[in-house]
Amino acid sequence: MRQSFDFPADTSVLAKIGELATETGRAAGFNDNEINDINLAVSEVCTNTITHGLKNDPTRTFQLVIQWNTGEIEIFIHEAGEPFDPPDLKDPDLEASLEDRPVRGLGLYLLRNLMDEADYRVGRDGVKTWRMLKRKAEA
Ligand SMILES: Nc1ncnc2c1ncn2[C@@H]1O[C@H](COP(=O)(O)OP(=O)(O)OP(=O)(O)O)[C@@H](O)[C@H]1O
Numbered sequence: 001m002r003q004s005f006d007f008p009a010d011t012s013v014l015a016k017i018g019e020l021a022t023e024t025g026r027a028a029g030f031n032d033n034e035i036n037d038i039n040l041a042v043s044e045v046c047t048n049t050i051t052h053g054l055k056n057d058p059t060r061t062f063q064l065v066i067q068w069n070t071g072e073i074e075i076f077i078h079e080a081g082e083p084f085d086p087p088d089l090k091d092p093d094l095e096a097s098l099e100d101r102p103v104r105g106l107g108l109y110l111l112r113n114l115m116d117e118a119d120y121r122v123g124r125d126g127v128k129t130w131r132m133l134k135r136k137a138e139a
């Protein structure tokens with residue numbers, strides 16, 4: 001199954017995106033804990049998309065695509081905003097003392113831990129795509 005949505009770059013859409021992720025996660029058979037993980041991951045990427053990628057400009061939009069089957073959900077966020085090169089991002093140094101840790105940058109680290117797969121690519125047309133996938137753990 002596949003659903004696609006276009007949203008304006010306004011953080012007020014995050015509530016609706018949370019509802020969509022919850023409904024879809026439930027339809028795919030995920031439990032509440034797994035749905036919370038999915039919601040957190042989607043909300044983190046969409047927040048970055050809205051604030052960093054599209055600079056909170058509600059005249060610009062991004063696309064959310066959700067594909068799912070029983071026990072599996074895959075989410076794509078497509079956006080053509082500010083250029084962004086994630087290989088420049090290092091994993092946060094969790095061993096560093098608190099003063100030495102960057103205040104920012106934990107979001108992407110979190111993403112990799114919430115989902116089974118998370119990757120990012122930039123198309124030749126400049127469209128940036130985040131893809132994330134979660135599989136239900138075998139009972
Ligand atoms: N879609 C995007 N477009 C452009 N830049 C981005 C995008 N997503 C992330 N970034 C850049 O990567 C940095 C790290 O993102 P990350 O989510 O880890 O931290 P953050 O958003 O700054 O802080 P927070 O911990 O509150 O999420 C951002 O500060 C931003 O510069």
Ligand SMILES: [Mg+2]
Nearest residue numbers: 044047048107
């Ligand atoms: Mg962020």
